[in-house]
Amino acid sequence: MRQFSFFSDPHIPADTRRAVNAAAARGRLPQSVMLTGGAKALREACAKELCLAVLCAEATPEDPLPCGVCHCCRKVLAGAHPDVTVVSPTGSRKTVGKADVEQQVLEPLYKSPTEADNKVYIFPDADTLSPVVQNSLLKTLEEPPEDVMFLFLCEKRESLLITVISRLTEYPLGSAPSAAGQEDDAAVTAVARGLAEALAKDNEFGLMMQTAPMAKNRAMMAKTAARLTEIVRDALVSGSGAARLSGCDREAALLAMNYGAPSLLRIKEAMDRIIADAAANANENLLLTRFSSSLAVILKERR
Ligand SMILES: [Zn+2]
Incomplete structure (x- = not known):
């Protein structure tokens, strides 16, 4: 018995809920996703649920939706799954730079996942990625390894280059709520x-x-x-x-x-x-x- 209902937060626009649930139920979530709009907390919660969907240890081809309670799901929810990388700035930088992307994403990209069958790379503030950084990801987004999912969280889709947007599947989360x-x-x-x-x-x-x-x-x-x-x-x-x-x-x-x-x-x-x-x-x-x-x-x- 599933303990939680997947991607069902009522703040998510109904079209997005439908699209994500349909793709997840077929076990066919897109590999490169942008979550746009909505409140920051909603974007982060949705990113976690997408991680659950590709990392859950109990999901099977017949029942691909995440269980929310297995050891993998619990680690994702606690923000402690080794196969989830939240790409963050290092040193004195305030925003993710090209060197961060190289070290945290591109170098380990083809290494096997540690615990699950897949890996997820999350850009929590994709609005702040410079065009140079975005361009350094283009090739990878064009042909990501099969076991990798990319999640770009941004308030406004216009913050990303058209060339990046065209390689991502967008799930809009509504206008930022006042x-x-x-x-x-x-x-x-x-x-x-x-x-x-x-x-x-x-x-x-x-x-x-x-x-x-x-x-x-x-x-x-x-x-x-x-x-x-x-x-x-x-x-x-x-x-x-x-x-x-x-x-x-x-x-x-x-x-x-x-x-x-x-x-x-x-x-x-x-x-x-x-x-x-x-x-x-x-x-x-x-x-x-x-x-x-x-x-x-x-x-x-x-x-
Ligand atoms: Zn699970």
């Missing part, structure tokens, strides 16, 4: 959770109450509709073993218990319409009414 942005995100999730719960518990009044925080806020209506769609999507695949995306497992399970697939799909369609109407600048009062009434219709039909 403190206000994180509060917004938490508010959106709270409303989406409340709506899912009201639907599951046949609480029509609750449904109406939950939409109140979105009054006069078209952007929040669209974001909440998108988040509720993720919860519905998780409810649709519950029990199939597919990766969950919303981070709202409890609400997804409640929905799955109370609604069949046709009703869940109708919720998704209703939310798709809200997102489209919000993008088309629909009147905010009408949009809010439609938000709750379209869900109330689906709730009543279940009775």
Whole structure:
């Protein structure tokens, strides 16, 4: 039984979560990856999860997702796996220089891994790599050894040379969140959770109450509709073993218990319409009414 769900942090954009999970589930993660945007802590957490995926001792071709608990996974999570190299500046340098890349990456590149079957080289602040340093990696990125993965973590993709970017697979982690942005995100999730719960518990009044925080806020209506769609999507695949995306497992399970697939799909369609109407600048009062009434219709039909 897997102890943790791979690449499922709700702050990761859904497209990225999907792409990484699909590639990892086929055992085909790209060898050279850039993680761009998002908060620094999120980039680092995502890099660790990618390390787990290529180093886990329990992963097999039939079940390639990492277990999160074997000795390899534990060492990765503790930042102490000998086959993970975090490329860092040495001496008095503040940023990684050409000599650092030569010593830490290029010289040991063809040596066998110490414990696992693969090795990972991480550039935690790829934004700060000079063009000279980036150029010194071009050949290697073109044809990396089969057992090596490169991870470039950067706030802005523009910090890297086009020639480097073209050799990397980019996984965007969203825009860097401001403190206000994180509060917004938490508010959106709270409303989406409340709506899912009201639907599951046949609480029509609750449904109406939950939409109140979105009054006069078209952007929040669209974001909440998108988040509720993720919860519905998780409810649709519950029990199939597919990766969950919303981070709202409890609400997804409640929905799955109370609604069949046709009703869940109708919720998704209703939310798709809200997102489209919000993008088309629909009147905010009408949009809010439609938000709750379209869900109330689906709730009543279940009775
Ligand atoms: Zn493991």
